[in-house]
Amino acid sequence: MAQTAVKAGGERLATLALPESGAWLAAARKAAQARLLAMGLPGRRDEYWKYTNPTSLTDAAVTSAAAFDDPSEAPAFDAIDRVTLVFTDGVFDADASDDPAAAGVEITRLAEAGARDLHWARDLYGVLETRGQTPVARPLAALNSALATDGVLIHATGRATKPVSLVYRHRSETSDANLHHCIKLDAGAEMTILESGPGAARFNTVMEVEVADGAAFHHIRTQGRDHDRRVATHIFARLGAESRFKTFTLTANGVLTRNEAVVELTGDDAQAHIAGAAMGDGGFHHDDTVFITHDAERCESRQVFKKVLKGGAVGVFQGKILVKPGAQKTDGYQISQSLLLDDDSQFLAKPELEIYADDVKCSHGSTSGAIDETALFYLRSRGVPEKTAQALLVQAFLAEAIEEIEDAAIAEDVRGRLDAWLARRMG
Amino acid sequence: MLEIKNLHVKLEEEDKAILKGVNLTVEAGKVHAIMGPNGSGKSTLSYVLSGREGYEVTEGSATLDGQDLLALEPEERAAAGLFLAFQYPVEIPGVGNMTFLRTAVNAQRKARGEEEMSSAEFLKVVREKAKTLKIDAEMLKRPVNVGFSGGEKKRNEILQMAMLEPKMCILDETDSGLDVDAMKLVSDGVNALRSEGRSFLVITHYQRLLDHIVPDVVHIMANGRIIRTGGPELALEVEKNGYADILAEAV
Ligand SMILES: Nc1ncnc2c1ncn2[C@@H]1O[C@H](COP(=O)(O)OP(=O)(O)OP(=O)(O)O)[C@@H](O)[C@H]1O
Ligand SMILES: [Mg+2]
Numbered sequence: 017m018a019q020t021a022v023k024a025g026g027e028r029l030a031t032l033a034l035p036e037s038g039a040w041l042a043a044a045r046k047a048a049q050a051r052l053l054a055m056g057l058p059g060r061r062d063e064y065w066k067y068t069n070p071t072s073l074t075d076a077a078v079t080s081a082a083a084f085d086d087p088s089e090a091p092a093f094d095a096i097d098r099v100t101l102v103f104t105d106g107v108f109d110a111d112a113s114d115d116p117a118a119a120g121v122e123i124t125r126l127a128e129a130g131a132r133d134l135h136w137a138r139d140l141y142g143v144l145e146t147r148g149q150t151p152v153a154r155p156l157a158a159l160n161s162a163l164a165t166d167g168v169l170i171h172a173t174g175r176a177t178k179p180v181s182l183v184y185r186h187r188s189e190t191s192d193a194n195l196h197h198c199i200k201l202d203a204g205a206e207m208t209i210l211e212s213g214p215g216a217a218r219f220n221t222v223m224e225v226e227v228a229d230g231a232a233f234h235h236i237r238t239q240g241r242d243h244d245r246r247v248a249t250h251i252f253a254r255l256g257a258e259s260r261f262k263t264f265t266l267t268a269n270g271v272l273t274r275n276e277a278v279v280e281l282t283g284d285d286a287q288a289h290i291a292g293a294a295m296g297d298g299g300f301h302h303d304d305t306v307f308i309t310h311d312a313e314r315c316e317s318r319q320v321f322k323k324v325l326k327g328g329a330v331g332v333f334q335g336k337i338l339v340k341p342g343a344q345k346t347d348g349y350q351i352s353q354s355l356l357l358d359d360d361s362q363f364l365a366k367p368e369l370e371i372y373a374d375d376v377k378c379s380h381g382s383t384s385g386a387i388d389e390t391a392l393f394y395l396r397s398r399g400v401p402e403k404t405a406q407a408l409l410v411q412a413f414l415a416e417a418i419e420e421i422e423d424a425a426i427a428e429d430v431r432g433r434l435d436a437w438l439a440r441r442m443g
Numbered sequence: 444m445l446e447i448k449n450l451h452v453k454l455e456e457e458d459k460a461i462l463k464g465v466n467l468t469v470e471a472g473k474v475h476a477i478m479g480p481n482g483s484g485k486s487t488l489s490y491v492l493s494g495r496e497g498y499e500v501t502e503g504s505a506t507l508d509g510q511d512l513l514a515l516e517p518e519e520r521a522a523a524g525l526f527l528a529f530q531y532p533v534e535i536p537g538v539g540n541m542t543f544l545r546t547a548v549n550a551q552r553k554a555r556g557e558e559e560m561s562s563a564e565f566l567k568v569v570r571e572k573a574k575t576l577k578i579d580a581e582m583l584k585r586p587v588n589v590g591f592s593g594g595e596k597k598r599n600e601i602l603q604m605a606m607l608e609p610k611m612c613i614l615d616e617t618d619s620g621l622d623v624d625a626m627k628l629v630s631d632g633v634n635a636l637r638s639e640g641r642s643f644l645v646i647t648h649y650q651r652l653l654d655h656i657v658p659d660v661v662h663i664m665a666n667g668r669i670i671r672t673g674g675p676e677l678a679l680e681v682e683k684n685g686y687a688d689i690l691a692e693a694v
Contacts, residue, residue, distance in 0.1 A: 389496070394533035394587075395543070397493050398603060399521035399551035408546065412537025412586075 025057040028076060035165050038130030040138045048142050048161035055153040064152055067332040067364045068274055068303040073156060073218065073248050080190040081217035081244030091183070092212035092238045093429055098181040101168060105186060106193025106216060108166050112185075120177030121207055126167035126196060137169045140198045144224040144252035148278035152307065157250040157276070160222040164196030171200050172231075176207035179234075179426075184215035186240075191216040197223045201231035203256070208423065209233075214240030219247040229256040229283055235263040236426050238433060243299070245270040250278065257283030257312070264421050266430050267294040267302055268437045274303040281308070281315040281343075288317045291420035293430075295410075295437055297326035297357075304352070306335040310343040310376075319350040322417040324410050325361035326441070331384075336368040339376050346376040354384035355413045357406075407438040444642045445469040445492075445611050450503035452484075452491050452667075461487045463667035464503070469611070469660075472639040476653055477646045478678060479664035480686050485646045486530050488664075489613045493527040494520050507611055521547075522554035526609035528600035530616045530646075535587040540599070543587045544569060548606055572605045576632055593620030601632045612636070613644045618652040630655030650682035663689055 029052055034045045058070040072079065099119040102112035108125050116123035129137055142161040148154055170180065182197070193216035201207060205228070215221075227233050239247065247270060253261050267273055279288045294302045308317045323331035333352035354363035363384040371378060387409055395405035414434065421427040445468070452462035461484050469475045477485055491498050492505055494517035505512045507523055515523065535543070549559040560568070573583055576598045588596050597617050604612055614633070618626055633643065633656050645656060653661075653675060661677040662669045665686065670693040671677065681689070 388535075390533050391535045393495050393517060394529070394535065395538075395547075396517035397495075397521055397527055397529075398543070398547035398607065399518050399554065400543075400547050401518050401550060401554075402516065404546065404550065405518075408538050408542070409535070412535065415537045 025074060026053060029053050029057070032162065034162055037127075038132070040133075041126075041130030041141065044138070044142045045162050048145070048158050051146065051149065052155055052158040052162055055149070055155045055158065057159075058155050064305070064334070067334070067366075068272070068301060070156075070274075072246055072272060073220075073274070079192070079217045079244075079246060081186070083187050083189055092433060093181055093210050093426065095429060096179060096181070096210070096425055098179040098210060100181045100183055102183045102185060103166060103193075103195060103215070105188045105191045106165050106195055109185070118178060119180050120175070121173070121180070122171040123180070124169045126164060126169060129169050134169060136171055136200050137198055140200055140224050140226055141196070144226070144254055145222060145250070147254070147280070148250070148252045148307070154250060154276060154278070156220060156248045157222050157252070160194050160196055160220045160250070164194040164222065167196040167198070169198045170207070171202075172205040172207045173202045174205055176205075179208035179210050181210040181212070184211070184213035184219070186214040186216055189217070192218045192220075194220045196221070199223065199233070200226045201228055201233055203228040204230045206232040207234070208426075209235045210426070211235070211237040214245050215247065217244060217246065219245065221247075221249045223249075223251045225251065225253040225261065227253060227255045227259040227261050230258045231256065232260040233262070234422060236421055236423075236430065237263070237265045238430065239265060239267040239270060239273060243269055243271060246272040248274045250276045253277075253279045253288070255279065255281050255283060255286040255288060258285045259283060260287045262289040262420065262422060263291070264417070264430075265292040266433060267292065267296070268433070269296050269300055270302075271299055272301045274305065276305045276307075278307045279309070279317070281310050281312055281317065284312045284314055286312065286315045288315075289320075289420050290318070291320040291417045293322050293414045293417040293434065294331065295324040295434070295441070296329040297441055298328060300325070300329035301332070302330070303332035304335070305332075308337050308348070310337070310339045310346040310348065312343060314345040315343065316347040317349070318420075319352070320417045320420055321352040322414045323354045323363065324357065324413065325354055325363065326357040328360040330361070331363045333363075333365040333367070333382065335366075335380070336370065337378055337380070339371040339373050339378065341372040343373045344375045346373060346378065348376070348378035350380035351416075352382045353413070355410060356384055356386055407435075410438060411435070444471045445505070445507055445644070447505045448503050450488075450491070450505060451501045452487060452498050453501055455497050455499045460501075461498075461667055462491065465664075465667070465669055467662065467669055469642045469644055471642055473659045474637065474643040474645060474656060475660045475662060476658040476678060477644065477662045477664050478648065478681055483664045484667045485664055486615055489527050489615045489644075489646065492520075492613065493517060493525060518550065519554070521607070521609070522551045524610035526604050526607055526612045528597070528604060528612070528614040528617050530619070532588050532596040532600055534589045536589050538587050540583050540585055540587050541569070544603065544606055547603070551607060569602075569606060573602055575635075576602050576605075576628055578602055594622060594625045597621055598625065598629060601629050605632060605636065608636075610641050611644070612641065613646070615646045616648065617645075618647055618649060626652065627655065650678045653678045665690055665693065
């Protein structure tokens with residue numbers, strides 16, 4: 017019985033039409049499809065999907081959603097000097113994009129990469145994803161490696177001149193989009209990736225990031241504000257010695273979001289910061305699932321996740337820190353907190369530590385609570401209107417996560433989006 | 444200015460009467476003090492006047508310049524000119540003291556249809572007032588009351604009062620937790636604000652504070668009522684003899 021459950025969707029998966037692509041990429045897709053067949057699609061009974069129902073992410077039927085690009089809102093990262101690369105319904109849109117060369121890194125479109133002999137990309141595409149499949153299977157990532165229609169392959173050999181901003185537009189009402197990005201930072205390189213936009217009715221992205229010794233990677237993402245969107249994302253990262261990896265995600269609304277981050281610290285003194293702020297009301301389900309492996313000495317990992325839930329929204333956090341034998345002086349910190357604005361909303365958390373080294377410092381904390389009524393009254397007694405007071409307390413609650421963004425201008429942009437959301441939704 | 448008539452208050456959650464017919468009138472420009480044993484209802488009175496939840500007014504009224512206070516939201520009462528310096532100021536992690544002060548000042552101005560204060564003007568005024576209260580710039584940057592000492596919290600209350608310029612100021616045990624010098628600072632701060640159009644209701648246990656902030660009228664509250672009213676000499680009497688005689692007399 018277990019066998020049939022695990023291999024859910026097998027028949028359909030075996031006959032999936034893989035996108036046309038050149039030699040190495042075609043082989044990588046085939047291999048990913050084989051991985052996927054071996055694991056099957058996630059089901060309700062999978063332990064890893066205990067709190068989030070994957071059905072609507074894996075249904076054969078394509079979900080539809082009204083095309084969404086809210087013109088009334090300023091686009092994310094508008095004020096940031098960046099190189100914008102636009103994907104419309106999962107396909108690179110050269111006309112809407114800036115010249116990729118302006119970023120000071122090598123950028124190749126995935127859809128055109130198969131024909132080219134990009135050794136580094138061949139050694140990365142699906143490779144970190146495969147490593148991330150143990151000890152826990154992540155079938156949606158393998159599905160993405162098999163099916164991704166487009167994406168970017170970025171090779172940074174030094175310091176990028178500008179952030180690369182990936183903008184996802186959603187123009188067709190029924191669209192499934194799969195994008196796969198590979199980013200390789202050579203020793204000492206540094207770059208920032210921004211991601212924004214609704215993408216598709218059902219959107220699946222994978223980002224594989226190789227951060228060599230002394231390199232630094234920054235990732236800031238805002239996830240769309242339309243109600244119909246479903247999204248599954250994976251970031252796989254491998255970190256060399258003294259490297260830094262920082263990712264932050266702001267999520268506001270969307271029916272279903274599952275963001276997975278799988279990070280391996282393989283060189284001594286590396287640093288990984290994974291943070292997120294999510295706000296949702298009504299039919300909003302947001303899942304942050306993180307797996308961090310410490311496999312070197314004196315590395316630091318930090319997870320900071322905050323969620324504001326309202327009107328029956330559900331927040332999920334599954335965060336694991338695995339400290340391998342020999343990973344001495346590991347410093348692992350994990351905090352996940354929810355602010356429940358009413359009794360209908362719910363936060364489910366599963367923090368885990370698995371430690372095989374003796375000289376480590378690891379802490380985790382998970383809380384959920386209502387708004388502090390005493391603080392609310394104090395603010396109101398000074399003349400601050402109730403809604404403003406609530407918004408101030410929500411901002412204060414989310415601040416710790418947003419502080420994880422290093423770049424002041426980008427952090428300001430994120431705060432602005434948060435404020436706009438609060439102004440619209442707290443009423 | 445403030446007129447409280449036969450105010451009866453009970454807890455919302457349980458059938459416990461706390462205020463049992465408070466009558467109190469504070470005229471414009473006057474300083475009234477309230478003293479009274481622990482648990483007599485002094486803080487409850489201040490909370491009910493400022494609109495905290497959890498209490499139910501079963502009888503009586505409270506007006507500020509004729510306006511029914513009890514019908515207003517807490518922020519509306521503040522905009523109408525009421526201010527409460529809390530007995531226990533609240534810590535608010537993540538909200539900067541400056542942000543808080545500016546939001547409050549401008550919210551009140553907006554509610555009254557006045558122009559908001561510019562950032563530059565605000566900064567100038569707040570720095571000036573903080574300086575006289577010996578609140579340093581670093582404290583202004585910290586989150587509201589977080590990590591402040593007891594005395595610092597009380598000084599921060601007075602700073603808020605000075606910024607908001609309310610017409611009816613209620614100080615609930617602002618002197619408790621203050622060292623001798625801080626008590627002088629805070630009193631000077633209060634005295635500087637005394638004016639014809641502004642009244643004070645000072646809740647305290649100690650005559651000491653009333654040496655600095657000299658009251659026009661002193662009330663004694665016990666068991667949810669004002670049981671005696673007199674001049675400054677009443678505070679001296681309490682200081683000397685305690686409440687026993689006054690309580691006995693009232694029965
Ligand atoms: N929320 C509450 N729940 C239960 N009892 C309460 C509550 N609020 C007030 N009381 C009770 O009401 C009475 C009056 O309390 P209050 O704090 O007003 O006294 P007070 O005069 O300010 O005392 P103190 O001088 O000690 O500050 C006390 O017996 C107190 O325990
Ligand atoms: Mg009291």
